[in-house]
Amino acid sequence: MREKKFSVIGKPLRKVDALAKSTGDTRYADDLELSRMLYGKLLRSPLPHARIRGIKTDRAAKLKGVYAVITGADLPERFGIMPSTQDEEALAGEKVRHVGDPVAAVAASSEAVAEESLKLIEVDYEPLKPILSIEEALACTEESERIHAWNRRANIQKAVSFEFGDVVQGFAQADQIFEDTFFFQGNAHLPMEQHCALAQYGPEDKLTIWSSTQTPHYLHRALSKVLKLPMSRIRVIAAPVGGGFGGKSDPFSHEMCASKLAMITGRPVKFTLTREETFYVHRGRHPVKMWIRTGVKNDGTLQAMHFRSFLDGGGYSSYGLATVYYTGALQTVSYKLPVYKFEGVRVFTNKPPCGPKRGHGTPQPRFALEVHLDKIADKLGIDPVELRLKQLVEPDSITVNGLRVSTTGLRECIEKAAARAEWKKKFHQLPYGRGIGFAASAYISGAGLPIYWNGMPHSGVQIRLDRGGGITVFCGSTDIGQGSDSILAYVVAEEFGVDPADIRVVTADTDLTPVDLGSYSSRVTVMTGNAAIQACRKLKEMLFQVAGEALEVPVDDLEMAEGKVRSQSYPKRAISFAECVEKAETKFGTLGATGSYSPPKYPANYKGSGVGLTPAYSYSASIVELSCDPETAEIKVEKVWIAHDCGRAFNPLLVEGQSEGSVYMALGEALMEEQVFRKNGLHKFPSILDYKSPTTLETPEIETILIETNDPEGPYGAKEAGQGFLLPVIPAVANALFDAIGVRIDELPITPDKVLRALEGRLKPVSVPSFDFPPPIKWRPGEGVEVPQKS
Amino acid sequence: MMRKSRKESTAKLNQNGLTKRLLRLRVNGEVKEVATETNKTLLEVLREDLGLTGTKHGCELGECGTCTVLIDDEPVLSCLVLGVESEDADIVTVEGLMRDGRPHPLQRAFADLGATQCGYCIPGILLTSRALLDKNPHPTREQIREALAGNLCRCTGYTKILDAVELVVKGEVA
Known part of the structure; x- marks a missing residue:
């Protein structure tokens, strides 16, 4: 099938609900009465x-x-x-x-x-007594100061510690060791x-x-x-x-x-x-303080890394258990890292609970990591793009923390973004006040494990064919604007060789649709896509059997295209799809089939290894060009280039749309948006006017470059295309600012007051609390590793 | 702690004996008569009394642009206007953009170019765009940006929205 030329996949089609949404016909929850x-x-x-x-x-x-x-x-x-x-x-x-x-x-x-x-x-x-900061939460260890009674240590929701490889030896082999601290302020989804x-x-x-x-x-x-x-x-x-964006x-x-x-x-x-x-x-982005220590060779090769994260969770757990792991999991999947230690802690505070927002727990460490690498490159006198390119994770490899990388297009992402942005011509060459910055990243295409432990599929699809040739697809997936309903229509149309507009999609109704776990972790295209293909192929078997008999053509010569079932060798020997369905119903009875998808088994077996696993990683590279007025510290982002390995673009319009929305959201987080509180626990800006987010005027031109790596685990090779784009943009902004005016802002959002303080030498480095982390779980690749092959 | 909302003032006024009034509104070319409280915003009258739920609310404080409708061809935030103020005016909502049962070129362009993601802000953006094009059929991209600066969208990064309006400007809608 994969060699086949696609008729639907890859085409810039309308979403199935696009007209309803632009005519006001779509009924959202509050429109119901x-x-x-x-x-x-x-x-x-x-x-x-x-x-x-x-x-x-x-x-x-x-x-x-x-x-x-x-x-x-x-x-x-x-x-x-x-x-x-x-x-x-x-x-x-x-x-x-x-x-x-x-x-x-x-x-x-x-x-x-x-x-x-x-x-x-x-x-x-x-x-x-209210507890309103990470430091206060860590200091309030008395039983009387507890926010919750259930957790073991007062006000610590979860503390984790891992050591992958010999950290002491890893740092001993380094020529130089670099250390930095960062703070990523919390922010809101604001749907x-x-x-x-x-x-x-x-x-x-x-x-x-x-x-x-x-x-x-x-x-x-x-x-x-x-x-x-x-x-x-x-x-x-x-x-x-x-x-939604996770909210x-x-x-x-x-x-x-x-x-x-x-x-x-x-x-x-x-x-x-x-x-x-x-x-x-709320349930928005966690405020996270981070400390990172990296040992490198003089040529920039990474030898060992130690990363600590401190998450301000707010009043309840929400997804926080997963978030704390996510702040440590994906540092390893973009660059080769032989030794890695991670310690993370999520505390309770008396603020609205934090949860998952686009990138869930990974934009914060990615900001820290990519700015840290930019600083290392600068100190070693190496081009930051070259520093990354020399040590990219290889395809078909297993990372030091046991994550399986199947395909990676990161090299192509970096090279194409750098070429389009004319990186070599601009880096260090733009006049004072203008700068260009680079960063790269990786993200999951769906969480490898469900939220609650079970052995059932992550996604189910049911397809019903009716006598008029009508096709109805049922799936529990939830369209939050990303186009998941359209993805189902595209897959089924591709498989049956019909127009996606002729397919009815019924989704997100627990009475009617098989379970899909939901629209989170960028899981929907990969998981529902695979489930839909499986359901289609069960039906195609029946349809081909009756078409073969009717046309007197061997089944392996049949194809479905242009609304027909036909011979590939003699395309004129064909019957319409509707006629074929009628014959199949006559022979087999009422026609329907189900398909389901569960992610593959994974190599790592240590406790906590469940977070970060995925069928496939997407990769992104971004270059940001900006100007900063040294008098007012006003920052204007001029242009953003973003290259993304999405495996296969089902619909380039939708993938670009996800890219542009992610870049926009990243710029808001990098420069404007913050969810912050007064001493009495009140939100400082609980309104759209005061909570500053980018308008058309602050959003620059965005150039998206799509890289297709055709991942074996993805439907038609597709990987994630919803969240990963956001990750590299934020550190690229910070790195571009350094190129423009020579100051580092390690604390988000990068607001003019911080830039002015930095220009005047008054911006203090981010302080990181001390905390007694639990002894690490130690794991080394090769222990109990089992890498399943996709059949 | 919570800021007083419009509903609180509504309740007070009702307790003070404020009664309903018959409003005569010209919406999407049709005259509609509706008996409703005089302190209701046009947004509420449209959604709750006339069932025109295509007009959305994002803040009800005039901050997000989501509830934009056209009043005498001008984009207006329907959450900041009372129903009673809107009598004798021509009101156009997203439902009124269709012509002879066919979507307006802007609506088709938004659908064709993927300018609608969640779609919630789109009615307001379509109406602001139409007001712009009615006045200036050939705006530059910068002028489109300026015109839409009061309409927030959290999904699209605005890019495909600007592309879609430009497509209509160029007359290239299929």
């Missing part, structure tokens, strides 16, 4: 850390138009996205852990009445659509919820646990998501409360969060 619908609102804590002595809701409950009021006592079951850290409550029971933590929920006849009733709820808080959930509970005791969620399957599980309803009684429908991947309080209130009142209940609430619900 049901008869007798009530409106829900959450009462949120005004304090960052407090014990709840009591809650009085009777006045609120008596307000005309209020149908129900619930508190933590009504939903006591804890939940959380990771099975081992179930520390969230739909409504706080004993304690609130950040400003905005929900304590009560109401359902009322209108939003206005619901809001009015919240003012009548009296909460008696006993304020506790244009606020979270929304609408729940309905019928007299037949079944719950249906429409929600703006990226992970309907995980929400399904969490609802079942919290509501104590079997999953068979719950239907989760992910409405088209108006922007709608957790099960949320408003989803639990909408459901519970619908069960209590017997009426549909809708919660739509305000923009301000979205900043407190």
